[in-house]
Amino acid sequence: MSIGTRALRSAGAATIALATVCTLTLGTAGGAAADTDPAVDLAVDLPLPPGAVGSHPAAVNDNGVIVGDVTDPNYRMSPVRWNADLSPTALPLLPGDASGYAVAVSDDGTAVGYSGNRLVRWSPDGTVTALPLLPGDAAGWGYIHSISRTGTAVGHSAVGAASHAVKWGPDGLAVPLAPLSGDVNSNAVSVNSSGEAAGLSYSAAGVAHPVKWSPDGTPTALDPTSAYTNVWVVQINDAGTVLGRGATPTGAANDQWRSLTWKADGTVTDLGRHSSANAINASGTVVGKQTGADGIDYTATSWSPGGTATTIGADYEYTTAVAVNDSGVSVGHTGTKVPQAQERYALRWEADGTMTDLNVAPGSNSYALFINKTGLTVGVRVGHPTPSGTTYNAVVWRP
Secondary structure: OEEOOOOOOOOOOOOOOOOOOOOOOOOOOOOOOOOOOHHHHEOEEOOOOOOOOEEEEEEEOOOOOEEEEEEOOOOOEEEEEEOOOOOEEEOOOOOOOOOEEEEEEOOOOOEEEEEOOEEEEEOOOOOEEEOOOOHHHOOOEEEEEEEOOOOOEEEEEEEOOEEEEEEEOOOOOEEEEOOOOOOOEEEEEEEOOOOOEEEEEEOOOOOEEEEEEOOOOOEEEOOOOOOEEOOEEEEEOOOOOEEEEEEEEOOOOHHHOEEEEEOOOOOEEEEEEOEEEEEEOOOOOEEEEEEOOOOOOEEEEEEOOOOOEEEOOOOOOEEEEEEEOOOOOEEEEEEOOOOOOOOOOEEEEOOOOOEEEEEOOOOEEEEEEEEOOOOOEEEEEEEOOEOOEOOEEEEEEOO
């Protein structure tokens, strides 16, 4: 499943400039040993189409196709697809639009994203088509969150204060996903290969309820007894298990938040207080980070389908895992609290927890963001701020 992200782009980082690639083996912290096998660990910048000076990835599919955006010297974003051989293809915009970006890609290379403020789909041959909003929202706006391996996309369309979850099938038609009974708004954030979607249903007072929609659009409450509050749905896997985070037991103090999974049979698995999950694979393995008892330190963690936690990032003071493939290989990065200028490093963990530092250019921070079934890892190299801005470059680590 492909899920787009723009979380690492700083609002103040307006300037995107291409930095010269220069890779080396990173020094390690906390006694972690760096793997120096260049076939595995060297970051390779994704090539840029003519006129582009920077890039940012948004998703990778299991066939090695990557989508995202590139930026020109005037800071304008344009959608791009990197083919399996890493060659770049500029994706067209709708007439009248000057900028846009792709956010997700299916296994056949169909991409979705934005042309200006309009939602669009790019076919594998690059043809761009506008995705419609729901009829009642035609005067409003839309958001697209993800696309399944099989080409079904989800998001929501909105007008005024009203928000309506939408599913776009491979035919491009907009299908409404109704809120739960008694609720008034909805938002779909993830969809699996069978067409099951997951997201949130909102009451008139703005209270969010996690929900799963069947392929025919029927909504089912994931938390029918309202045992939790403040839940955010992250992902639904192909087995129909839904991952959520930020859940607080109803009536408990706010510092009791945790992550949860809801299996297709209704079983709820609590991943523990202060667990913050980011991704789930097809077998139900979850990765993310676990905050320590002090409420400050956090460590990359993997949870088994039954909820057993295994620390995988203890070699650094702060680590988080952000993606996991169906073989149980996960990727992420180090983090830091103090000093803020300390460099951050991309990391990979094998299914047995063995960690590898992923080499990057000197003077840059690196983040591993996505990994596909073959182990191809995609991320971003972020240069230190300069008087003209911060540099971003999409990179890959080949398996």
